[in-house]
Amino acid sequence: MHDGENTKQRGIFMDNGSGGFLSSLKFYGGDCGAFLGNQQFTTLNLEFYNCKTAIYMNWDWVWLLKSIKIHDCGIGIDISNGGPDDIHTGSVLLLDSYIENTEIAIKTFRxxxxxxxxxxxxxxxxxxxxxxxxxxxxxxxxxxxxxNDKGRNTTIPFWGHGKGYSDHLPHGDDINVVADETVDAIPAALKDTAGKILERPRPLYRHITPNRFVSVRxxxxxxxxxxxxxxxxxxxxSANGNxxxxxxxxxxxxxxxxxRVTQTIYVPPNTYIVGEMWSVIxxxxxxxxxAKNPKxxxxxxxxxxxxxVEISDMLFQTQGPAAGAILMEWNIRSPQGQNVSGMWDVHFRxxxxxxxNLQSPKCIKKPDDQVDPKIDDDCVSAFMLLHIGKTASLMMENMWIWTSDHDLDAPKHEQITIYTGRGLLCEAELGPVWMYGHAVEHNVLYNYQLANTKNIFMGVIQTETPYYQSNPRARQPFPPVAEYFDPDFEAACGAAEVPQDKISMCEKSWGLRILxxxxxxxxxxxxxxxxENYSTDCIxxxxxxxxxxxxxRDRKSDIVSxxxxxxxxxxxxIxxxxxxxWTRDSEEGEQIALAALDGNGAGFTDNVGLILL
Incomplete structure (x- = not known):
């Protein structure tokens, strides 16, 4: 782009949407390298040279900027839009980045x-x-x-501008007060040799000769x-993997x-799979x-x-009814010192x-039905979407794991009610597991659940609670199964401390559950x-x-005891x-509840900079 004093050029103009993932671009010159606006977004490995402003954040709810390099710009990242009386930016997280020879690294009006x-x-x-x-x-x-001065590198290990919470500060304080320990809290298992959170771009196989590609057709x-x-x-x-x-x-x-597949497909170690514009299994x-014998x-x-194992450009789905279907169970662990296994641009729909067979009119929404209606078994869509096993390690990048809320192929895209029991369950006892640009939506019991696991990186993740809940409530149609650490909503929400008129609010899918x-x-x-039962009046x-x-929590970290x-x-x-x-004291059982309207409002959304436990 032209880098003269009067330039008005922009490298990217992105404004609106519910994203998303973007990586590996370079910007030269111009008034603004990247003009950005979106609900939630993950960006990796963007480089900017000689821009007046490298990144202008027009608005967002939450945005991760990782491995950003900014050279010789006027302003690095501008998050001041709207002014101090109407700030348009919710959260910006800047991770593992480098800014040099730039007048202002970050501009804010907070x-x-x-x-x-x-x-x-x-x-x-x-x-x-x-x-x-x-x-x-x-x-x-x-x-x-x-x-700092030109030619001198200074590392900022951690700094925040906003509100944080912890066991010791359950009512909130400045982020930097909450995160007052200087210890490097991120375990080596999640990092690369340079000390950054590990990334692995999707494999392109550009140097693989054509005779080594095997067409399944x-x-x-x-x-x-x-x-x-x-x-x-x-x-x-079996013939071309392993x-x-x-x-x-x-x-x-x-x-x-x-x-179309009618039995489990086993993928052995050292197998490489790529689709063509999201080939469907x-x-x-x-x-x-x-549902009593999920497969x-x-x-x-x-x-x-x-x-x-590498999988890219694939899509997994069920043909209903499929009450016992787990779309994928991942058990592979990457050998030490090698490239990690992973999935890139793989979606579950x-x-x-x-x-x-999970479409309108059969599974059309019915918000006017009686409370807790009889479930149509033909509209039960899956038992679980993704199960990460105890011995697994895994890199995931740009994945949308979705139980449909509307009919994509119907002329009017009508809303539908279908039931998937669980979203993502991670039981990786040692990990590591990385999730970049990741979403899990519209599942009955929970969207993300981490159980007895460690060494997990997530950024940015996104969920939506099923639109039909609480009609029926989250106890239907999947009763809790102890083997999968399912929440027991009937017991928890029927407890004495939950008012009768709030039970329906309580019995809703967890966005994130950490055990x-x-x-x-x-x-x-x-x-x-x-x-709430297809009405947005509750927002x-x-x-x-x-x-x-x-x-x-029942245990302490090996990194920070x-x-x-x-x-x-x-x-x-929202x-x-x-x-x-969370439980502040496991012995006394003191529960801390972080209220959305307790100074955490950010407009349409509510926003917390840090919860440290």
Whole structure:
């Protein structure tokens, strides 16, 4: 772009939407490198050179900027839009980044008196500056955080501008008071050799010769959505996966199509799969319809197996009814010192599309039905979407794990009511697990659940509570199963401390539930409850849901022995009375509830910079 004094050019103009993920771009010159606005978003590896303003944040709810490099710009990141009386930015999280030879690294108008009170929240983790006059500049060019000299690198380990909470400060305080320990809390298991949170871009296979790609269609699979492709797919994966040491790997290529599967497909270690514009694997038949005996559609490794598995550009779905379907169970653990296994641009989409049998008019929404109506078994869509097993490690990038709320293929895209029991359950006992640009939506019991796990990175994650709840409530149609650590809503919400008129608010899907886990780092979480039985009237008063995040802790971290080492940064909720709750003292059982309207309002959303437990 032109970099003269009068330039008005912009590299990217993005304003609106519910994103999203963007990575690996370079910007040269111009008035503004990237003009950004979105609800929740993850950006990785953006580089800016000689821009007047590198990044202008027009508005957001929560935004993760990771591995950003800014060189020779006037302003690095401008989050001041709207002025001090109407700040348009909710949260910005800047992680593992570098800014040099720039007048102002970050411009903000947030003050103790600015409005809304929680807007303009900023969290910085591992920022290196060099030749930056002012790191954080405020209203009237106030120097909130100073800079350094040209040619000298200064690392800012952690700094925040906003409100935080902890066991010791349950009513909230300045983020920097909450995070007063200087210890490096992020475990080595989550980092690369340079000390940054590990990233692994999606594999492109550009140097793989054509004879090492295996077309599943050419090898016998059909992919027409009707033919049973189970045997063909399993034979292809067994023959071309599980690459022995020293042998060149083959890439299993799923030509575009819908591949109907009636039994579990096993994916062994050292298997590489890529689709074509989201090739579809669809479960079908009675094998996947027994909720008392759930079965995975894709079984990626068996418990304890090690190796590399790469999956990209694929889509998984069910053909209903499928009360016992687990779309994927991931058990593979990556060997130490090798590239991590993972999924890139892989999506789970349940219902709402042609051929799934989970569409209108059969599963059309019925908000006028009696409270707790009889469930239509034909509209039960899955048992669970993704199960990460005890021995697993996994990198995920740009994944949408979705139970449909509307019919994508119907002319009017009518809203539908279908029932998936659980979203993502992570039981990885050692991890590590990374989730970049990740969303799980519209599941009955919970969207994200971490149970007995450690070494988890999430940024940004996003959820929505099912639109139909609380009609029926979250206790239907999936009773709690102890083996999967399910919440027991009937017991918890029927307790004496829950008022009778609030039970329906209580019995709603958890956005994020953390059980007996340590070393969890969420860099941005947008967790939303927009509806009460398809009505949005509940949003303004925060009466769509009682609580969005639940944290139960029974153990301390090996990294920081005084706590569980759970960091929730940039937590944004909508429509919920309490943003999060946790037990302050496991012996006495004292419950802390973080109220959304207790100084945490950020306009339409509610916003907390840090919860540290």
């Amino acid at each position: 003050t103790k008196e600015s409005k809304p009170p929680a807007a303009g929240t900023l969290v910085i983790q591992n920022l290196i500056i060099s030749g930056v006059k002012t790191t954080v500049s405020g209203l009237n060019e106030e120097e909130i955080f100073g800079g 050419a090898a016998g699979a059909v992919g027409d959505g009707v033919t049973d492709d189970t045997a063909a797919i399993q034979e292809i994966i 690459t022995p040491t020293g042998r060149k790997k083959k890439i299993i290529f799923f030509d575009y199509g819908v591949y 669809m479960s079908s038949g009675s094998f996947f319809n027994d 995975p559609l894709f079984l990626v490794g068996k418990s304890g197996e090690e190796g590399i 349940v219902g709402g599309s042609e051929g799934t 007996n886990s340590t070393d969890v780092f969420a860099f941005g979480a947008g967790l939303y409850s927009f509806f 303004a008063k925060r009466e769509c849901q009682q609580t969005m995040v639940s944290i139960d 005084s706590r569980s080492n759970i960091w929730l940064m940039g937590l944004v909720t 429509g919920t009375q309490n943003m999060a709750s």
